[in-house]
Amino acid sequence: MSNDGASEDLTTPEGRRQAFREMNPAAGARDTFLRPEDETTFRAERGFRGFLARLGFNMEPSAEEVEERQWRRLVGTRLNEPKTISVVNGKGGANKTPTAVLLSAVFGRNSGDPVLVWDNNGTRGTLGWRTVQGPHAAHSMDLLAAAPRLKEVKVGDPVIHNYTHYQPEDCYSVLRTDPTLLASEQFINAENFDELHGIVSRFFALTIVDSGNDESAERWMRMIDHTDQLVIASTTVEEHAEAGALLLEALAKRGGHYAELAKNSVVIVSQHQPHGNREQLDRIAHGFSRLARSVVTVPYDAALVKGQIRFEQLRPATRRAWLHATAAVAGALHD
Structure with missing residues (x-):
């Protein structure tokens, strides 16, 4: 009626x-x-609270579990368009490759978006050594050679898997360099980088670039031009922190897009010794806080010292720290 x-x-x-x-x-x-x-505030799934919840008791999750669920929700937020995250530090050994790998793993495990980590180091990058090789030996120079014909391939065509290496446990792909080649044999100029970036952006919603150390290289500078979110990787070694800080200051001085990247950057500081100095870690984190959007610290983990990196091999405290770090990056990327 x-x-x-x-x-x-x-x-x-x-x-x-x-x-x-x-x-x-x-x-x-x-x-x-x-x-x-x-x-x-729904039923707990972890720890003793989770055990009681499975027995039928009405147990809410702990504050820590609620926080981790919020982080996963942030990491899992879908992207509206392809985005590029660059992991940088001009000093070798500053933890760039483990940082790029673990950001990719956390995004891959918690997001429905296809994720790629790309080795942009022309001088024997180690990304291929720290990840699982697929059923082929293809690398970035092979993809560059194939780029002209891949431009006509429909998005979603599995042909891209002939050039990238999928990580089945952590749900992301790797674009490797060939560490057996000299830098002159896998030289990438700005035009080459544009071509490669255009291809991977057609097939992957999120590309995480593991940069080299030469900030004057064409491939490095062009990477910055394509970057949507900057991540500074550092350890508690003072030289690594200083190199990261100098880079942020230099980008800020250049203004425009570079200054915005520096202002919105996320710094991830990893403890480099098993019994590290907490005061030193806090001092470095505090120093970066005036230069970046946010700073996240990560504890030492022996599983990251050498060999292939798998998220589940990390200690629970380390996994939690990398989830936190990835959520910080995701929050900056979506803002």
Whole structure:
């Protein structure tokens, strides 16, 4: 019935819609059994609380579990367009490759978006050594050679897997360099980088670039031009921190896009010794806080010293720290 008491004509679409609207209460007029979308106080899944919840007790998650769920939700937020994250530090050994790998692993495990980590180091990059090789030995120079014909390939075509190496445990792909080749044999100029970036951006929603150490190289500078989110990797070695800080200051002075990257950057400081100095870690983190959007610290983990990197091999505290670090990057990327 309509509000004025007249019968609706149920033979017409508009009459049926009006009758349906009047049958249903307005929003907020009744209690709902549904939880708000942002509700986080539901049943625990982890630890002793999770054990009791599985026995049937109504146990809410701990504050730590709620925080981790919020981080995963942030990391899992879908991208509206392809984005590029660059992991940088001009000093060798500053933890760039482990940082790029673990950011890729956390995004890969928690997002439905296809993720690629790309070795942009022309001088024997180690990304290929720290990750699983696929059923072929292809690398970035092979992809560059194939780029002209791949431009016509439809997005989603599995041909891209002939050039990248999928990591089945952590759900991301790797574009390797060939560490057996001299730098002169895998030279990438600005035009080459543009071509490669155009190809990978067609197939991957998120590209994480593991940069080289030469900040004057064409491939490094062009990488920065394509970067949407900057990540400074550092350890608690003072020289690594100083190199990262100098880079942020130099970008800030250049203004424009570079200054915005520096201002919105995320710094990830990894403890480089098993029994590191907490005061030193805090001092470095505090020093970066004046230069960057946010700073996250990561504890030492023997699983990252050498060999292939797999997320599940890390200690629980390290996994939590890398989830936190990736959430910080995701938050900056989506803002």
